[in-house]
Amino acid sequence: xxxxxxxxxxxxxxxxxxxxxxxxxxxxxxxxxxxxxxxxxxxxxxxxxxxxxxxxxxxxxxxxxxxxxxxxxxxxxxxxxxxxxxxxxxxxxxxxxxxxxxxxxxxxxxxxxxxxxxxxxxxxxxxxxxxxxxxxxxxxxxxxxxxxxxxxxxxxxxxxxxxxxxxxxxxxxxxxxxxxxxxxxxxxxxxxxxxxxxxxxxxxxxxxxxxxxxxxxxxxxxxxxxxxxxxxxxxxxxxxxxxxxxxxxxxxxxxxxxxxxxxxxxxxxxxxxxxxxxxxxxxxxxxxxxxxxxxxxxxxxxxxxxxxxxxxxxxxxxxxxxxxxxxxxxxxxxxxxxxxxxxxxxxxxxxxxxxxxxxxxxxxxxxxx
Numbered sequence: 098x099x100x101x102x103x104x105x106x107x108x109x110x111x112x113x114x115x116x117x118x119x120x121x122x123x124x125x126x127x128x129x130x131x132x133x134x135x136x137x138x139x140x141x142x143x144x145x146x147x148x149x150x151x152x153x154x155x156x157x158x159x160x161x162x163x164x165x166x167x168x169x170x171x172x173x174x175x176x177x178x179x180x181x182x183x184x185x186x187x188x189x190x191x192x193x194x195x196x197x198x199x200x201x202x203x204x205x206x207x208x209x210x211x212x213x214x215x216x217x218x219x220x221x222x223x224x225x226x227x228x229x230x231x232x233x234x235x236x237x238x239x240x241x242x243x244x245x246x247x248x249x250x251x252x253x254x255x256x257x258x259x260x261x262x263x264x265x266x267x268x269x270x271x272x273x274x275x276x277x278x279x280x281x282x283x284x285x286x287x288x289x290x291x292x293x294x295x296x297x298x299x300x301x302x303x304x305x306x307x308x309x310x311x312x313x314x315x316x317x318x319x320x321x322x323x324x325x326x327x328x329x330x331x332x333x334x335x336x337x338x339x340x341x342x343x344x345x346x347x348x349x350x351x352x353x354x355x356x357x358x359x360x361x362x363x364x365x366x367x368x369x370x371x372x373x374x375x376x377x378x379x380x381x382x383x384x385x386x387x388x389x390x391x392x393x394x395x396x397x398x399x400x401x402x403x404x405x406x407x408x409x410x411x412x413x414x415x416x417x418x419x420x421x422x423x424x425x426x427x428x429x430x431x432x433x434x435x436x437x438x439x440x441x442x443x444x445x446x447x448x449x450x451x452x453x454x455x456x457x458x459x460x461x462x463x464x465x466x
Contacts, residue, residue, distance in 0.1 A: 122151035127174040156207035164204030316359035324349040342381030377405035403455040
């Protein structure tokens, strides 16, 4: 806000200097006319030409209207001088009045040329901005296509591997349950049975993530209140956040309409992203979730910002890559699945470093179903 105020003050000061310069030049040249004896004809002819400087500046800076106003002020001051000192020289007087007419003609011509040049410059600046936005969109689309190719290839591989693993997992789980009944809790070998059982459950969870990644269900779209969805999701994470000394806060845009989405899938995305933030702050911190409505773009935006240690710049480009993880026991699929689910909603999921040193995940979803 202060920056915009400083810009406004600078612009106001710049305009004041321009007005003052134009007025000062007109008054100085007029004063020279009045103070110089008519015996010095050549000086008066020079002064006549100098009048063009403030008129040209006014026309260049403020267009036809500015130029004509400067010419009118110049004429009003100069006409009185002509009538008072040159009335007995009719031939020269005609020349002076012709010069006054030229002041106005030049002011109009230069003013229109200046206005046209200004409009062309503004048009070029607008075109440059549009090209820049288009280039950014092309880059984003290119990255999304690369991501889609990787997801498609790894999805097929993951589906096959997960299917082959899940079949023997069922047999292992059944066998362990049979063995569990033969070893009471105080048996020295019961510990190994429990370990196998826990690891089987963990492996089954990983296989489930593989299948979600490989064969994500099509979104079942329905009108959903995004603030209610966010609040209910954060309620599920409240206990885990408290245990990790992470404070959750939320801010919603009151103008946000109901959004057509799959509430279960977007809840899963929010769970993955917020959990990622909680796990990134083992010593505690804060996570802020904001929802907003961008009416001009027709999108709803959910931003999840944490105060963790962030990620090195090279890692940011790979956070949504399948199997990429910096956590000792992570699968590297949570954010990849989230990316795919948002993509299936015709939305986008991006990440950037924030001013608090952590990361901000931005989930953009089309407002229309």
